Amino acid sequence: MDEQTTQDLSVQSDEALLNDQMAVRRAKLERLIQEGRNPYELGIVPTHTARQVVEAFDRWNGEQVALAGRLRAMRIHGGATFADLHDSSGRIQLFVRLDAVGQQAYEAFKDLDLGDIIGVRGVVFRTKRGEVSVEVQEFDLQAKALRPLPEKWHGLKDIEQRYRRRYLDLTVNPDSRRVFLLRSQVVAAIRRLLNERGFIEVETPMLHPIPGGANARPFETYHNALDMPLYMRIAPELYLKRLLVGGFDKVFEIGKNFRNEGISTKHNPEYTSLEAYQAFADYEDMMVLTETLISEVAREVLGTTVIQYQGREIDLTPPWERISMLEAIEKYTGIDFEAAAGREIEVAKAAGVRLPDNATPGQAILETFEQKVEEHLIQPVFVTDHPVDVSPLAKRRKDNPRFTERFEPYINGWEIANGFSELNDPIDQRLRFEEQVRKREAGDDEAHFMDEDFLEALEYGMPPAGGLGIGIDRLVMLLTDSPSIRDVILFPHMRPKGHA
RNA sequence: GAGCCCGUAGCUCAGUCGGUAGAGCACCGGACUUUUAAUCCGGGUGUCCUGGGUUCGAAUCCCAGCGGGCUCACCA
Numbered sequence: 001m002d003e004q005t006t007q008d009l010s011v012q013s014d015e016a017l018l019n020d021q022m023a024v025r026r027a028k029l030e031r032l033i034q035e036g037r038n039p040y041e042l043g044i045v046p047t048h049t050a051r052q053v054v055e056a057f058d059r060w061n062g063e064q065v066a067l068a069g070r071l072r073a074m075r076i077h078g079g080a081t082f083a084d085l086h087d088s089s090g091r092i093q094l095f096v097r098l099d100a101v102g103q104q105a106y107e108a109f110k111d112l113d114l115g116d117i118i119g120v121r122g123v124v125f126r127t128k129r130g131e132v133s134v135e136v137q138e139f140d141l142q143a144k145a146l147r148p149l150p151e152k153w154h155g156l157k158d159i160e161q162r163y164r165r166r167y168l169d170l171t172v173n174p175d176s177r178r179v180f181l182l183r184s185q186v187v188a189a190i191r192r193l194l195n196e197r198g199f200i201e202v203e204t205p206m207l208h209p210i211p212g213g214a215n216a217r218p219f220e221t222y223h224n225a226l227d228m229p230l231y232m233r234i235a236p237e238l239y240l241k242r243l244l245v246g247g248f249d250k251v252f253e254i255g256k257n258f259r260n261e262g263i264s265t266k267h268n269p270e271y272t273s274l275e276a277y278q279a280f281a282d283y284e285d286m287m288v289l290t291e292t293l294i295s296e297v298a299r300e301v302l303g304t305t306v307i308q309y310q311g312r313e314i315d316l317t318p319p320w321e322r323i324s325m326l327e328a329i330e331k332y333t334g335i336d337f338e339a340a341a342g343r344e345i346e347v348a349k350a351a352g353v354r355l356p357d358n359a360t361p362g363q364a365i366l367e368t369f370e371q372k373v374e375e376h377l378i379q380p381v382f383v384t385d386h387p388v389d390v391s392p393l394a395k396r397r398k399d400n401p402r403f404t405e406r407f408e409p410y411i412n413g414w415e416i417a418n419g420f421s422e423l424n425d426p427i428d429q430r431l432r433f434e435e436q437v438r439k440r441e442a443g444d445d446e447a448h449f450m451d452e453d454f455l456e457a458l459e460y461g462m463p464p465a466g467g468l469g470i471g472i473d474r475l476v477m478l479l480t481d482s483p484s485i486r487d488v489i490l491f492p493h494m495r496p497k498g499h500a
Numbered sequence: 501g502a503g504c505c506c507g508u509a510g511c512u513c514a515g516u517c518g519g520u521a522g523a524g525c526a527c528c529g530g531a532c533u534u535u536u537a538a539u540c541c542g543g544g545u546g547u548c549c550u551g552g553g554u555u556c557g558a559a560u561c562c563c564a565g566c567g568g569g570c571u572c573a574c575c576a
Contacts, residue, residue, distance in 0.1 A: 020545050021510055021527050073536075080533035097533065114526075128534050151511040151525050153537055158511085160568045172511090216575070261575050262501085271576070354573090408576095415576060446575085471576055484569095497567055 043140035044119025051089035060124040068119040093133040115145030185301045199250040204239035213237030215446040216259040232258035249279035265484040272472040279463040282421040283405040286466035291318035320380040362387025377410035392432040394420035419468035426458035
């Protein structure tokens with residue numbers, strides 16, 4: 001094992017000579033190995049975190065503690081050296097004195113490189129300048145860093161490098177750490193809030209024989225043993241509704257969806273959604289759940305329901321405004337689609353709305369909304385009552401079957417969620433699928449497929465239910481003031497490229 | 501997919517009209533026993549994204565490509 005390691009290193013060291021700093025680190029590594037030391041071994045195990053010691057100094061003052069983390073700065077003053085140790089909780093200063101540790105250990109400490117991962121044992125004290133520190137009694141090297149870290153002051157700014165080498169971004173950019181910690185807290189809070197309300201969390205397939213539950217182009221793959229094509233899921237919806245059929249009345253799933261579509265500051269090919277379904281409820285109930293969830297999450301992770309996004313104040317405090325899609329269109333464009341019933345397509349085109357060739361009346365309304373209205377919806381608002389032909393899984397309105405009991409909350413001009421009273425009439429659902437199949441045959445490759453297996457489930461009886469989907473990434477963008485979805489995804493997709 | 505912008509040292513960035521490649525941090529050598537962006541003295545460590553072209557001469561101008569960002573388009 002050790003021989004193997006040594007061998008590999010010597011092979012690599014030739015190419016590493018490209019960079020003086022890497023050469024120095026390789027040389028130190030090889031010297032340690034020759035001295036019989038393993039520079040990648042677990043040694044001193046931390047008993048405390050930096051934050052614990054700093055925040056409860058009075059409790060630990062004079063006590064011996066063990067800490068472990070990454071060496072991030074060194075200030076050498078002859079026989080005394082200060083260093084900054086960063087662990088997952090924060091930063092703490094180390095103090096090493098020649099007189100205290102002896103010549104050999106002192107030289108070894110100075111020989112460490114910034115970025116090395118070390119363990120230390122020492123006594124907590126406060127320096128003359130008032131900084132809580134640990135006077136090191138012993139230390140060990142637990143991972144030699146062979147590459148230099150980005151600069152401590154400016155951090156890693158290059159956006160491409162921050163995405164490609166997120167570990168460096170997380171190491172040196174505190175704001176990036178903050179975003180992903182907050183993302184974790186958002187997901188945890190959603191889970192807890194739903195659990196408190198009696199929802200159970202489930203996991204449904206990512207690999208679908210028939211991609212369904214959304215209008216989107218799927219990624220295709222292939223299962224060798226079954227000898228059949230499979231699709232990465234574009235939404236978990238149809239499986240979660242099968243669980244309603246099965247008698248789970250409140251279910252939710254948090255997980256990835258995959259859509260084989262464009263990439264932008266608001267779109268990543270794989271993204272995380274929450275979908276929740278509640279039996280014996282309708283879209284009104286789900287709107288309340290939506291505004292409650294999002295505002296409670298904000299309160300929990302940010303301590304407020306009034307947030308700042310890119311310099312704009314957004315008030316997430318419920319209740320949110322509700323407006324039907326037709327009302328919203330009339331409010332912002334003056335177009336009255338109620339009065340224009342039967343002439344939707346020509347009216348939309350006259351207003352300068354771009355439409356696909358085979359657009360349906362509902363598409364004309366939806367496109368008008370998306371192209372003319374969306375951008376105005378900054379403060380949270382539920383847009384409701386979407387046309388039935390663009391809502392193939394939603395229940396029709398009792399008072400007007402051309403529209404559905406559906407809602408989409410908009411915040412900052414973004415569609416942040418989507419929900420409706422779930423269509424549980426298998427006869428109507430079949431008609432909707434047949435309409436989608438016609439669209440697909442007419443060239444719409446985002447139209448739904450016929451899903452006989454799902455229809456069969458509905459035929460056994462699905463309770464009336466409300467459903468809700470929230471885009472977690474966009475929600476996290478809002479809550480963390482992040483301008484790009486890639487800022488809230490740890491490893492966003494990039495074209496492959498050799499290391500810079 | 502289209503338009504605009506960007507790519508120089510490990511990192512952050514300068515680089516004028518086309519004339520020997522620069523700074524800060526980091527790094528290397530030296531001094532320094534309470535500093536904290538430590539300080540002081542000395543040292544520039546480079547595939548100027550890649551490949552062509554123009555030119556006596558290209559980081560710089562032109563063409564193509566690669567990668568990235570933003571805005572559109574598609575979408576959540």
